Amino acid sequence: MKQSASAAFDRVGNEGIAHTIAHQIEEMIVTGALREGTRLPPERELAASMGVSRPKVREALKQLEDDGLIHIRHGEGTFVADLIGAAMSPALVSLYSKHQTAFRDYLEFRREQESFAAALAAERATAEDKETIREAIATLEATQSSIDRAASMEADVHFHQAIVDASHNSLMVHTMRSIYALMRSHVFYNRDFLRSIDGTGEALLDQHRAIAEAVLEGKPEAAADAAAEHIEYVAESFAVHALRRRREIVAQRRRQLLGLN
Template sequence: MNKDVTPLFDPIGHESVSATIVKRIEEMIVTGVLKDGTRLPSERSLADAMQVSRPKVREALQQLESSGLLQVRHGEGSFVAPLIGTAMSPALVDLYARHTTAFSNYLEFRHEQESFAASLAAQRATEDDRSILREIVATMDEAHNKSDGELSRSADVRFHSAIVDASHNSLLIHTMASIYELMQRNVFYNREFLRAMDGSGEKLLQQHKDIAQAIFARDADRAADAASAHIEFVAASFKLSMSQKKRELVARRRRAILEISG
């Protein structure tokens, strides 16, 4: 193993081995290192990393499964259980998708939470957090230069998730993971209409860079303001898009009337 790489799990002593394993995995869930659906390493890998026996690892995993924190899928491995769940049921998602007023509520929520997360990230981000953010911004640049819409959307979701992770607020991390799942599924989110309002996507890219730079500079106020400005741009673009669609609908109906009367 490369000694320069920080291991995911540290070796532990022999006293209360299974209880110690349980405690360490619980800590990783609480802090958001392990999230809903995350697959744990195999028993053998965990035993090697922690320098304990496989039976002790198995005993700890069984305790975590009994407490509802892990799900063991035979033939697949151990996974973090769905602790937070989805933000809303599939039926409610479909209902919201048909009613545009819901998007405004969604943006109001994101505006406050992401501004708060960016502020915390500027104060708390570690060098590893900043490194992850730099890599994502580089991917955003690449996607922009290639006009790769799918890569842009994926990087966008990862960008906002990385900022929440860098806040080191476990409740925020778990709660927003559900919200970003909606972004990943393209619910309440259409990057193409934002690019259309933007013209080229250049403004969106710069907004993300502004947030990242403020975090790198450890400027909490500037990070919060940049995050707010980004969500406000999304909201303004959405309103503009809806107004345009209404005008187009009126124009089509007017033309239809003229064709009928003609």
């Protein structure tokens, strides 16, 4: 049975009620439980779930809005503000598409961060986190042979975010969420190419399974190694692709020049 979003909020005491309400919502934003763009439950539901009056909820929400943490859109609801923004400007993303050294730096950063996150997740993942990871793997498996590129990409991003979320490191949760947004661009994500390496993409799926299995079994070292090996595979695959593409261009130009003579 699906629970109401308001069930995630705790009841509060009588002292400094508005401040306590605001602090609870702040904590949920910091930890990543409430994400940018998330719609909060209506005042009525929040008041009921926390055991407080609607005026106190309204006061707390006004405080959060003044602090720039939420947006209150009359007639639409209350939403968490975009607090992270883009990791890079469109101009910088364009530069990454032209310079392979920059792209390697991006993968190097991901390797170190995701390896650390996987190790933390293996130590800290709760039962809820583990269920989310199992669901993420199931979705990856379901989209493995899908022709829906968007669904396949989202499944990949969701899996990696689930691992990072399970690390329970709030700074990493927010930082990597911004980094994963870059995977939605063709510069930082080309699942079609990666799947073409072994003909099926089964290698990628096996790597994701290895990360999940180590996290679910509470093996930090194995989780870190599996995450690092996955990114190294991606980096090596793109390097091979770049060399292959360069040879093809040289061969085409050579043939064109010979044809002129």
